[in-house]
Amino acid sequence: MKAGRLHWVVGAVVAAGAVCVFFPFFWMAMTSFKTVPEIQRVPLQIFPDRWGNLDNYREVFQRQPFARFLLNSALIATVSALSSVVVSSLAGYGFAKFRFPGHAVCFFAIVGILMVPFQSVVVPLYLWVNRLGLVDTYAGILAPDLVSVFGVFLMRQSIEVVPTDYIDAARIDGASELGIFWRVVLPSVRPALATLVIVKFMWTWNELFWPLVVVNSPTMKVVTLGLVSFTNMYFIEYNLVTAAAVLSIAPVLAVFLVCQKWIVRAVVLSGLRG
Amino acid sequence: MARQRRAGFFFVLPALAYFGLVFLVPLVESVIGSFYRTVPGGESRFVGLRLYAKVLSDPTFWQAVANTVSLLVMSVPTTVVLALAVALGLHRLASLRWRSAWTAMYFLPFSVSLVAAALIWQWMYDPIYGFLNHLLGQVGLPTQKWLQSLEQVRPSLALVNVWVRLGFDTIIFLAALQAIPTEYYEAASIDGAGPARALRHVTLPLLNPQIVMVTMLELIFNFKVFDTVYATTQGGPAGASQTVIMLLYDTAFKYFRLGDASVMAVFVFVSLLLVTLLQWRLFRRQVEY
Numbered sequence: 001m002k003a004g005r006l007h008w009v010v011g012a013v014v015a016a017g018a019v020c021v022f023f024p025f026f027w028m029a030m031t032s033f034k035t036v037p038e039i040q041r042v043p044l045q046i047f048p049d050r051w052g053n054l055d056n057y058r059e060v061f062q063r064q065p066f067a068r069f070l071l072n073s074a075l076i077a078t079v080s081a082l083s084s085v086v087v088s089s090l091a092g093y094g095f096a097k098f099r100f101p102g103h104a105v106c107f108f109a110i111v112g113i114l115m116v117p118f119q120s121v122v123v124p125l126y127l128w129v130n131r132l133g134l135v136d137t138y139a140g141i142l143a144p145d146l147v148s149v150f151g152v153f154l155m156r157q158s159i160e161v162v163p164t165d166y167i168d169a170a171r172i173d174g175a176s177e178l179g180i181f182w183r184v185v186l187p188s189v190r191p192a193l194a195t196l197v198i199v200k201f202m203w204t205w206n207e208l209f210w211p212l213v214v215v216n217s218p219t220m221k222v223v224t225l226g227l228v229s230f231t232n233m234y235f236i237e238y239n240l241v242t243a244a245a246v247l248s249i250a251p252v253l254a255v256f257l258v259c260q261k262w263i264v265r266a267v268v269l270s271g272l273r274g
Numbered sequence: 275m276a277r278q279r280r281a282g283f284f285f286v287l288p289a290l291a292y293f294g295l296v297f298l299v300p301l302v303e304s305v306i307g308s309f310y311r312t313v314p315g316g317e318s319r320f321v322g323l324r325l326y327a328k329v330l331s332d333p334t335f336w337q338a339v340a341n342t343v344s345l346l347v348m349s350v351p352t353t354v355v356l357a358l359a360v361a362l363g364l365h366r367l368a369s370l371r372w373r374s375a376w377t378a379m380y381f382l383p384f385s386v387s388l389v390a391a392a393l394i395w396q397w398m399y400d401p402i403y404g405f406l407n408h409l410l411g412q413v414g415l416p417t418q419k420w421l422q423s424l425e426q427v428r429p430s431l432a433l434v435n436v437w438v439r440l441g442f443d444t445i446i447f448l449a450a451l452q453a454i455p456t457e458y459y460e461a462a463s464i465d466g467a468g469p470a471r472a473l474r475h476v477t478l479p480l481l482n483p484q485i486v487m488v489t490m491l492e493l494i495f496n497f498k499v500f501d502t503v504y505a506t507t508q509g510g511p512a513g514a515s516q517t518v519i520m521l522l523y524d525t526a527f528k529y530f531r532l533g534d535a536s537v538m539a540v541f542v543f544v545s546l547l548l549v550t551l552l553q554w555r556l557f558r559r560q561v562e563y
Contacts, residue, residue, distance in 0.1 A: 010367070011363075011367055013363060014363040017380070027405055031397065040403055044408045090286070100280070102283075106286055109298075110293060113297045120301060120540070122300075122539070123307065123526050124299070124301075124304055126526075177277070181285070206387035208501045208505075209501065212504070212527075223387075224389045227505075228504070238403070245394060248389075248390055253385060256382075268445065
C-alpha cells in the first residue's frame with residue numbers, strides 16, 4: 001500500500017517535471033500565432049485568438065531571406081553528415097580491424113583532439129579560410145565540420161564487433177580491401193551509419209560559433225544566424241522571433257522525433273564510452 | 275600481410291589528415307600566435323610573453339573567468355543532480371510507454387539549437403510580457419528583471435543551460451540504471467536494506483563512472499558556453515554575463531586583437547586539459563574504460 005503510493009508520487013513528480021521542461025516549447029508555439037497586441041494583452045492569455053494566424057510566419061519570410069537560410073543550413077548539414085559518415089567509417093574500419101605501425105599513436109592523437117576546444121583553434125582556422133578565399137562560401141562554412149571525432153569513435157566501436165571471419169573469408173575469395181569495406185563491413189553497421197548521419201546533421205544544423213565567424217553576407221547565413229538577426233533590433237518582436245524559432249526547430253524536431261531511437265543510441269554510446 | 279597493413283593505414287589516412295589540418299596545425303598556430311603582436315596592417319612582431327602579461331593582468335579577462343566559473347558552479351551540479359533524480363524516477367515507472375514518453379519530453383531541448391533555446395527563454399524571461407513574471411504576479415510575488423539584472427543574469431542563463439542539458443544526462447544515467455542487474459537489489463533486500471540504503475549502497479556506487487563522466491562533460495560544455503550568451507545578453511548588463519569564450523570572440527572578431535585572442539585560446543585549452551588530467555588522476559580507479 002505504502003509502496004504503491006510512493007509509486008504514484010514518483011510518477012507525478014516525473015510527469016510534472018517533464019511538463020515543465022516541455023512548457024517553453026508550447027509557449028513558443030502559442031506566441032508564434034499571436035499578434036503584437038495579443039502578446040501585450042493584460043491579463044496574459046495562453047491561447048491565440050486565431051489558431052490559423054500565420055501572419056508572423058509570412059512576415060519572417062518577408063523580412064529576411066529565411067527560406068534561403070533554411071536551404072543553406074540543410075545543404076551544409078547534409079554535406080557534413082555525409083562526408084562525416086564516409087571518412088569516419090573508413091577510419092573506424094582501419095582502427096578496428098587493422099594493426100599497422102603507429103596504430104596506437106594515431107588513435108590517441110585523434111582521442112586527444114576531443115580535448116581541444118574548437119574555440120582554441122578558431123583564430124588560425126579563420127586566417128586559413130581567409131587566405132584561401134573561402135570566407136562567406138559554403139566550403140568555408142563546412143571546413144571544420146566535415147568530420148567529427150565522435151564519428152570515428154562510433155564507427156570504430158561498431159565495426160569492432162563485426163566478425164573478422166567474414167572479412168577474412170571475403171579476402172580469401174579475392175575481394176579487394178575497398179570491396180570488403182563496401183560489401184562486407186558497411187552493410188553490417190547500418191544502424192551506426194544511420195545514427196552518425198542523424199546526429200551529425202543535427203549538430204551542424206544547430207551550430208552558431210563558426211558560421212558567425214565566416215559568414216558576412218545575408219544570403220550565406222545559416223538558420224541559427226538568421227534567428228539571431230531577428231534580435232538585433234532595439235525592440236525585439238517576439239511574435240516574429242518565436243515564429244522564426246519554430247521554423248528553425250521544426251526540421252530537426254521532425255528528424256529527432258522520427259529517429260529518436262538512433263539519437264538515444266548515440267548518446268548512450270558516447271556516455272558509456274567514458 | 276603487408277598489403278593489409280598498408281590498407282589499414284590508408285583507411286585512417288583521410289581522417290588523420292583532416293584532423294591534423296583542422297585541429298593540430300591551428301592549435302600549434304594558436305600557441306605561436308600568442309607570442310606575436312599583430313599591428314593593424316598585418317605586420318606581426320615577436321613580443322615574447324608580453325601578451326600573456328597583458329591579458330592575464332586585465333581585470334576584464336578575470337571578470338570573464340569569474341563569470342564563467344560562477345555559471346559553471348550554478349549549472350553543473352544542478353544538471354547532474356536533477357538528471358540523476360529524473361533518471362531514478364523514470365526508472366521506477368512501471369509503464370514502459372509512459373517512461374519513454376516522459377523521457378522524450380526531457381530530451382527534447384537537446385535537439386534544438388542553443389540559439390533557439392536561448393531566445394525561447396529570453397521570451398519567458400521578458401520583464402514586461404514574459405511568462406515567468408506573469409506566474410510570479412499570479413502568486414503575488416514581485417516581478418523580476420531576470421536577464422536584465424546584474425544579480426539574476428547568471429542564474430537565469432545557468433537555468434537555460436540546465437534545461438538544454440538535463441535530458442542528455444538523464445539518458446546516460448537511465449541507460450546505466452537499466453544495466454544494473456536486478457539480482458543486486460534482490461540481494462540487498464534479502465539483507466534487509468530498504469530503498470534508501472539500496473540507493474546509497476548499490477545504485478550510486480554502480481553509477482559512479484557515469485556520474486564522473488557526466489560531470490566532466492557538463493564542465494566542458496558549460497566552460498565553453500557562448501551561443502546562449504551571444505543570442506541574449508551579449509555579455510551584458512555591464513559585463514555581468516561576459517564569459518571567456520564571449521570575450522575571446524569579441525577580442526578576435528570585433529576588435530581584431532588576434533594576439534590577445536590567441537592567449538585566451540591557449541588559456542581555454544590549458545584549463546580544459548588540466549580539468550581532464552585532474553579527472554584522470556582522481557578517478558582512474560573508479561572509472562572503467
